[in-house]
Amino acid sequence: MQAIFDLFNQVPRATWSLASSLRDSGAKEARVVENPDSVDFDANQFDIRHRIDLRGVLYPQERSALLILNQELRLSREFLQALWDSSGICVCADGGANRLHDFFIDERERAQHLPAYIVGDLDSLRDDVRAFYEGHGVVVLEQSTQYASDLMKSVQVSSLHFNHEPFRACARKGRVDTHNGVGEMIAARQAAGWTPEPLRLLVLNAIDGRFDLTVHSVAQMYTLREQHPYLTLFYITPTDLLFLVPADGTCVSYTSDMRAAMFGCCGLLPLGGSCTLRRTYGLKWDVCAWDTSIAAGRVSSSNYLVGDTGCYVDADRDILMSIELRWNGVDRWYTAAQLSNHSSHEC
Amino acid sequence: MQAIFDLFNQVPRATWSLASSLRDSGAKEARVVENPDSVDFDANQFDIRHRIDLRGVLYPQERSALLILNQELRLSREFLQALWDSSGICVCADGGANRLHDFFIDERERAQHLPAYIVGDLDSLRDDVRAFYEGHGVVVLEQSTQYASDLMKSVQVSSLHFNHEPFRACARKGRVDTHNGVGEMIAARQAAGWTPEPLRLLVLNAIDGRFDLTVHSVAQMYTLREQHPYLTLFYITPTDLLFLVPADGTCVSYTSDMRAAMFGCCGLLPLGGSCTLRRTYGLKWDVCAWDTSIAAGRVSSSNYLVGDTGCYVDADRDILMSIELRWNGVDRWYTAAQLSNHSSHEC
Numbered sequence: 001m002q003a004i005f006d007l008f009n010q011v012p013r014a015t016w017s018l019a020s021s022l023r024d025s026g027a028k029e030a031r032v033v034e035n036p037d038s039v040d041f042d043a044n045q046f047d048i049r050h051r052i053d054l055r056g057v058l059y060p061q062e063r064s065a066l067l068i069l070n071q072e073l074r075l076s077r078e079f080l081q082a083l084w085d086s087s088g089i090c091v092c093a094d095g096g097a098n099r100l101h102d103f104f105i106d107e108r109e110r111a112q113h114l115p116a117y118i119v120g121d122l123d124s125l126r127d128d129v130r131a132f133y134e135g136h137g138v139v140v141l142e143q144s145t146q147y148a149s150d151l152m153k154s155v156q157v158s159s160l161h162f163n164h165e166p167f168r169a170c171a172r173k174g175r176v177d178t179h180n181g182v183g184e185m186i187a188a189r190q191a192a193g194w195t196p197e198p199l200r201l202l203v204l205n206a207i208d209g210r211f212d213l214t215v216h217s218v219a220q221m222y223t224l225r226e227q228h229p230y231l232t233l234f235y236i237t238p239t240d241l242l243f244l245v246p247a248d249g250t251c252v253s254y255t256s257d258m259r260a261a262m263f264g265c266c267g268l269l270p271l272g273g274s275c276t277l278r279r280t281y282g283l284k285w286d287v288c289a290w291d292t293s294i295a296a297g298r299v300s301s302s303n304y305l306v307g308d309t310g311c312y313v314d315a316d317r318d319i320l321m322s323i324e325l326r327w328n329g330v331d332r333w334y335t336a337a338q339l340s341n342h343s344s345h346e347c
Numbered sequence: 348m349q350a351i352f353d354l355f356n357q358v359p360r361a362t363w364s365l366a367s368s369l370r371d372s373g374a375k376e377a378r379v380v381e382n383p384d385s386v387d388f389d390a391n392q393f394d395i396r397h398r399i400d401l402r403g404v405l406y407p408q409e410r411s412a413l414l415i416l417n418q419e420l421r422l423s424r425e426f427l428q429a430l431w432d433s434s435g436i437c438v439c440a441d442g443g444a445n446r447l448h449d450f451f452i453d454e455r456e457r458a459q460h461l462p463a464y465i466v467g468d469l470d471s472l473r474d475d476v477r478a479f480y481e482g483h484g485v486v487v488l489e490q491s492t493q494y495a496s497d498l499m500k501s502v503q504v505s506s507l508h509f510n511h512e513p514f515r516a517c518a519r520k521g522r523v524d525t526h527n528g529v530g531e532m533i534a535a536r537q538a539a540g541w542t543p544e545p546l547r548l549l550v551l552n553a554i555d556g557r558f559d560l561t562v563h564s565v566a567q568m569y570t571l572r573e574q575h576p577y578l579t580l581f582y583i584t585p586t587d588l589l590f591l592v593p594a595d596g597t598c599v600s601y602t603s604d605m606r607a608a609m610f611g612c613c614g615l616l617p618l619g620g621s622c623t624l625r626r627t628y629g630l631k632w633d634v635c636a637w638d639t640s641i642a643a644g645r646v647s648s649s650n651y652l653v654g655d656t657g658c659y660v661d662a663d664r665d666i667l668m669s670i671e672l673r674w675n676g677v678d679r680w681y682t683a684a685q686l687s688n689h690s691s692h693e694c
Binding site (some may be wrong): 207209210211212213215216218219220222223226237239240242264265266267269271272273274293294295296297298299301302303317318322324 | 554556557558559560562563565566567569570573584586587589611612613614616618619620621640641642643644645646648649650664665669671
């Protein structure tokens, strides 16, 4: 197994409270507490500034997009279907369209899974794939600018689709400037004091390729939170669900069924820089006043969610959270969720 | 393609010199320079404090170990053989032995690729795998402590094997304490003013699994540099070669053949925290006085090595470098290198 050294550097599995080796980050004493495998979670007990509802990852939402980047699609047919059914539209980033096209064996399936847009400088998009999708009415948007990555272009297209009604007709009619029309439309909206409604984005293939691109994708997660705060962005990898936990008190909620069926290990990963976890609640190993830093080798990995319906994280900077997804469990949970009512839900 | 936004956030592909959007990090003005696809590299032109010779990754070295962690082995038979042949010993971390065992189809091949040690708390090691390797004389070292990860235990065993002669006999005779004997022997050596010779470690499966473990592995790279500075540590993933570039002036050297055959894109990734790249030379996009930060979305990714035999990186903190490996090229280069003399080499 991966030892608890992973978790808290100097803190062994059986440590219940004070870890004397942990540095104090201020007035409060650094503490690590090992919890039982399930604890009650009552969101009212915490000072919550931000809420992330993990039920929102798979429940169908009209205002949501599935983004597919250009890496091998390493997920099951069932799970792709789950993501597809839960998303309002699909946007392929350049060669991401090749991956979607090749994921399906027959034309019929392919034609049942059409992206709304293919966007990028299009140097990776294969001719046969472009011809197939254009023949089925998919909007192919060349955006040749090198000032934005394919991920950023896909995010911009998704945002305009949902937040700027004239965009859809413009795009269909080929009236978007092929250099940076999408970016310019976004900039014009922002200059006009745009305040879009929340929009959920599920991104496939942002993480599991070349390592510099993985780090770039994480960096874009931080950038997008600054530039497009109305977005709720999830990266889905062959092993994990990744999202940014905003600083200063965040409730991450889920159902006990989801936790039991889908979730494996979790991590709180200070990729945006060293920070202090002022308090966590609902993790197997909770911390208080705990400094976390990659350079210092102090990272909370191989942890677990033990809060029955949620956890609370209060950090002094935005911090990345990873949750291992058990795919069989995801499929089972999704099927069950499909059969039940999709009632609205709050943290 | 992945746009140059990946590279320098606001700096387009064609930018040759000053990027006005880049913040100045001090007295010097931040600059990004686009170079030709090949430039002369003369190590004498730089103030070099550290040297990393990438020829050392694959050239056979007696003082070297191949470490295999417990993830799926996703590399070609040829490349595993190249790593095997170039390493003095192999150490499997717990269930990493299962992966090595299952990588080979027949017993004969398996018996030709025996690790010197299997180490860990052994909760992942399968009984049949343990029986096979013990039957072939492999030393299985239980180390039940949860204060060290399997990676750390493997590093410690490798270090003792090469740096503390009595260890080999102790381990063979089962005289290493099964809780934390290895860690205690290391601590005793260090307390006695140990100054080991350089040792090269190639690590498989540290990066390409669960994302919290990937970040943990990167954190351990920083920790190991502090605790065991005599180590040269390379992580090898299905796509990349990763290593830490020490602060204050490092020469990374290779041959022009290696560069042409093996290397794809590269990145300088500030996972240890924001830092300033005071100067780089030998990259497609070189920088000067350039602040890099994941949280600020400013990361040098999708770059290339254009120095004909090396590059120079002067950062104010240790920074992670990734180099994409083209596996076909690696195989070709390795075969050619095998046929030629393995002369000694300096930066």
